[in-house]
Amino acid sequence: MKFAQVRELSPEELVQKEGEIRRELFNLKFRKATGQLDNTARIRNLKRDLARVLTTRQQREAEASAGGK
Numbered sequence: 620m621k622f623a624q625v626r627e628l629s630p631e632e633l634v635q636k637e638g639e640i641r642r643e644l645f646n647l648k649f650r651k652a653t654g655q656l657d658n659t660a661r662i663r664n665l666k667r668d669l670a671r672v673l674t675t676r677q678q679r680e681a682e683a684s685a686g687g688k
Contacts, residue, residue, distance in 0.1 A: 620668045620671065622671050622675075625668075625671045625672055625675050626675055628675075630676070630679065633672055633675060633676050633679075634676075636672050637669065637672045637673065637676070640665055640668055640669045640672065641669065643665060644662065644665045644666065644669065647661055647662050647665065648662065
């Protein structure tokens with residue numbers, strides 16, 4: 620997922636996307652621990668996607684609080 624795609628999401632969609640990514644990341648880590656995961660690069664990509672989502676949420680919250688003052 621590109622950063623531009625993340626910026627287009629609404630706040631509700633960001634929360635939903637974060638939950639989806641966290642669940643998938645947990646499942647992949649579990650599969651890796653049991654030796655069933657073939658594509659370990661997917662974990663790295665998901666971590667980056669999660670960081671993008673969290674960064675966007677934090678930026679929007681900062682803008683909202685700065686705009687309200």
